[in-house]
Amino acid sequence: MGTALNALKMLEYFSNSQPEIGLSQLSRLSGANKATTLRHLRALEEFGLIEQNPMSKSYMIGPAALRLAALREIAKxxxxxxxxxxxxxxxxxxxxxxxxxxxxxxxxxxxxxxxxxxxxxxxxxxxxxxxxxxxxxxxxxxxxxxxxxxxxxxxxxxxxxxxxxxxxxxxxxxxxxxxxxxxxxxxxxxxxxxxxxxxxxxxxxxxxxxxxxxxxxxxxxxxxxxxxxxxxxxxxxxxxxxxxxxxxxxxxxxxxxxxxxAVDSIPGEPRNERFQLSEGK
Amino acid sequence: MGTALNALKMLEYFSNSQPEIGLSQLSRLSGANKATTLRHLRALEEFGLIEQNPMSKSYMIGPAALRLAALREIAKxxxxxxxxxxxxxxxxxxxxxxxxxxxxxxxxxxxxxxxxxxxxxxxxxxxxxxxxxxxxxxxxxxxxxxxxxxxxxxxxxxxxxxxxxxxxxxxxxxxxxxxxxxxxxxxxxxxxxxxxxxxxxxxxxxxxxxxxxxxxxxxxxxxxxxxxxxxxxxxxxxxxxxxxxxxxxxxxxxxxxxxxxAVDSIPGEPRNERFQLSEGK
DNA sequence: AGTGCGTGGTTCATTTATTGAACCGTGTTA
DNA sequence: TAACACGGTTCAATAAATGAACCACGCACT
CATH class of the missing domain: 3.30.450.40 (GAF domain)
Structure with a gap:
């Protein structure tokens, strides 16, 4: 249940350290079949949330993300x-x-x-x-x-x-x-x-x-x-x-x-009903 | 074909002039059934691309858009x-x-x-x-x-x-x-x-x-x-x-x-093999 | 008070799209 | 040359999406 969500979850695997991911690798990361991974990527790509590097064939976050972010700033x-x-x-x-x-x-x-x-x-x-x-x-x-x-x-x-x-x-x-x-x-x-x-x-x-x-x-x-x-x-x-x-x-x-x-306490103050913050150190 | 894409298309209806949209209205805009509209919104919401205003119950673009945009800037x-x-x-x-x-x-x-x-x-x-x-x-x-x-x-x-x-x-x-x-x-x-x-x-x-x-x-x-x-x-x-x-x-x-x-031409120049830009005006 | 309408949200039988194992062709490596 | 990993495709089996009808609520107007 939740195909759309599964497709979106593909986006979770992109990160600072890994901004581009290939099909097989993404399939492995997500645990989904290569075919379904590809279908999801295609859907995301059509919307613009994914873009494929035509050289390396690997995928990255697409320009639609920018549009949505701008809309988000307007909404909230x-x-x-x-x-x-x-x-x-x-x-x-x-x-x-x-x-x-x-x-x-x-x-x-x-x-x-x-x-x-x-x-x-x-x-x-x-x-x-x-x-x-x-x-x-x-x-x-x-x-x-x-x-x-x-x-x-x-x-x-x-x-x-x-x-x-x-x-x-x-x-x-x-x-x-x-x-x-x-x-x-x-x-x-x-x-x-x-x-x-x-x-x-x-x-x-x-x-x-x-x-x-x-x-x-x-x-x-x-x-x-x-x-x-x-x-x-x-x-x-x-x-x-x-x-x-x-x-x-x-x-x-x-x-x-x-x-x-806690990192701070009141040195010298006896334990009382106030925060006893450093007793566990 | 393309459930994920249909879900994503819900996002297309949010705009500057209409940053918040209610369920029924979005259902009308997209032409999809209210039930499916809701399902899509729920999926997008779980991912964070949609956020529901708990007061007005209407929907808007979610904070995940910002994260994706930041990732996009890294990737490209x-x-x-x-x-x-x-x-x-x-x-x-x-x-x-x-x-x-x-x-x-x-x-x-x-x-x-x-x-x-x-x-x-x-x-x-x-x-x-x-x-x-x-x-x-x-x-x-x-x-x-x-x-x-x-x-x-x-x-x-x-x-x-x-x-x-x-x-x-x-x-x-x-x-x-x-x-x-x-x-x-x-x-x-x-x-x-x-x-x-x-x-x-x-x-x-x-x-x-x-x-x-x-x-x-x-x-x-x-x-x-x-x-x-x-x-x-x-x-x-x-x-x-x-x-x-x-x-x-x-x-x-x-x-x-x-x-x-064309808006510009070369005044006075005879028609030749060069661009004849203003003849249609 | 009552009536009607619009709202967000739910249900469930029907339909339709998603799924994945196996497969293909290609390029890279040993 | 052989093995392997890659991106991508196929198609029968299957599991998911769909939508008409429905519910409950709130609001405005008689």
Whole structure:
């Protein structure tokens, strides 16, 4: 059941590393018979979603993809799509959300959705540049974003915002490693006192983060029982937003987010009803 | 025959003016049964090429389009695709081809493919800005491009390049009208003496020209018997390149190019073995 | 309240297109 | 020269797509 879908699935096997695929190879990859593979390719080709290299006889994604993408942008401009996804996530977790995108070499706020459920909320300036050393989003970007961000860490002095702010490049590198394993990052008052941040990456087509999605929780609501809900929202947002922007999640990316994999805690603070984030390390 | 293709054809009905379509309406548009329409949409939705607005229940192009477009750019970057299409056209007509794209408000050379079949050929400087009043490409752009180009015609003085160059805005407007009906434009030595130019538009997603494709013929080979071949090459190039850049041909665009619809001739020159371009007017 | 119409979506017997093993011709490699 | 992998084709068997009728819902107009 679902011939059309099976045909479309042929498109899944094209990737950055393998933009052209031959008939037999695609037949092997998809597990379908060579004849059916060919039929599917022909159908896709007629529509323009597949193009055959007349020399090598191998197949690649066709120009119709561009037309559809342009139409998509009309139907749902990138940020509009992101906004509605963030809104529905906001309904679930009841906290403010914050989408930032990497522009050149700085992480900039692209979209803010504030919670409508609480009067005490984290309000963020939408014009702000996100400091890479002081926020969960920044750690995420260092871990999943372009390597140059990580490499030149510490070449410029890191600004201190609160007494929790990380300013030592080496400790930041350590945390970034943990973020890479966990898939998400958190920060506790390292940018603004009383604000707990949780962030996960949004990937581009090349499986490198193009931005982050973050949930900001005021200290008063930062109880550990709410953490699983936050993380699961974050996880689905990473997938939805990556899809929304036309990106691709790396295969190595965690399939779920574990509360115990937090990278930041409040040193010296006794375990209490607040997030106990680093006990599992 | 071709279920997958029928499913994909559902995507054809989405447009700038109609980015969201409901089930019944799409069923009517496509002529397919409502049940099959729904099945197709479901298949496309599962792949991500269709997304349903949960509120209005109507459908729109999905985020997978963006992913595919990004893959397409990897497999065949826009200009690379254009180059190979121009090469094969060059093999057919045996003349130099010239792709220009509108950048801001000037028409710039993007790609030049010179003929390999003749030693006498038209060579074009690839860094050149194409004067809109003196070339076939310019006339095409005025006719099919953004309206502001046409509207502010004559607000700046028009440069004269040869004694054939058009510098009077009113006569240019007259020619542009003809080009709009014909679908293609020609120029005879209005930019450089001895060069016959033939151009047709390349359309963007909004059915407005984003550039032009031109064939440049040296006077020595400008015989009228070669005109049909040139025009048919131009016509297929308009379609291929428009597809290559993800654009869409307007419904009103001519389905073929007629030699008699030429807009430019050599005033005063007797009819001879050269192109007799305006005799049909 | 009721009536009619348009909507999105479902059902199931009928029809029709999809499927895949085997096959062909060609080019490459050993 | 022989074996192999490639792209592509054939055709009987089969499994999937199809569409008329139908349902439930919402809305506008009497």
């Amino acid at each position: 401009p990138g940020l509009e799509g992101a906004r509605s996804q963030m809104r529905s996530a906001m309904q679930v977790v009841g906290e403010s959300l914050h989408l930032s995108l990497l522009e050149k070499d700085t992480l900039k706020t692209a979209l803010v959705v504030e919670t409508t459920q609480h009067s005490v909320r984290v309000s963020l300036d939408p014009t702000e540049i996100i400091p890479i050393n002081a926020t969960a989003s920044g750690l995420c970007m260092l871990s999943f974003g372009p390597t140059f961000l990580f490499e030149r860490l510490g070449s410029d002095p890191l600004t201190r915002y609160t007494d929790q702010t990380l300013t030592d490049p080496d400790t930041i590198r350590e945390r970034v490693k943990l973020v890479g394993r966990a898939g998400w990052a958190n920060s506790n008052g390292s940018y603004e006192d009383g604000v707990y941040g949780f962030a996960s990456p949004i990937f581009g087509i090349d499986q490198i983060a193009i931005g982050t999605i973050a949930i900001a929780v005021p200290e008063s609501r930062a109880t550990s029982e709410r953490l699983p809900a936050i993380l699961s929202s974050l996880h689905t947002l990473t997938h939805e937003l990556t899809a929304n922007f036309g990106g691709q999640i790396p295969e190595t990316f965690p399939t779920e987010f574990h509360p115990r994999q | 970057p826009g200009l690379e695709g254009a180059r190979s299409q121009m090469r094969s056209a060059m093999q057919v007509v045996g003349e130099s081809l010239h792709l220009s794209l509108l950048e801001k408000d000037t028409l710039k050379t993007a790609l030049v493919v010179e003929t390999t079949q003749h030693s006498v050929r038209v060579s074009l400087d690839p860094t050149e800005i194409i004067p809109i009043n003196a070339t076939a490409s310019g006339l095409c752009m005025l006719s099919f491009g953004p309206t502001f180009l046409f509207e502010r015609l004559g607000s700046d003085p028009l440069t004269r390049y040869t004694d054939q160059t058009l510098t009077d805005p009113d006569t240019i407007r007259e020619r542009v009208k003809l080009v709009g009906r014909a679908g293609w434009a020609n120029s005879n030595g209005s930019y450089e003496d001895g060069v016959y130019g033939f151009a047709s538009p390349i359309f963007g997603i909004d059915q407005i020209a984003i550039g032009t494709i031109a064939i440049a013929v040296p006077e020595s080979r400008a015989t009228s018997e070669r005109l049909p071949a040139i025009l048919s090459s131009l016509h297929t190039l308009t379609h291929e390149l428009t597809a290559n850049f993800g654009g869409q041909i307007p419904e009103t665009f001519p389905t073929e190019f007629h030699p008699r619809q």
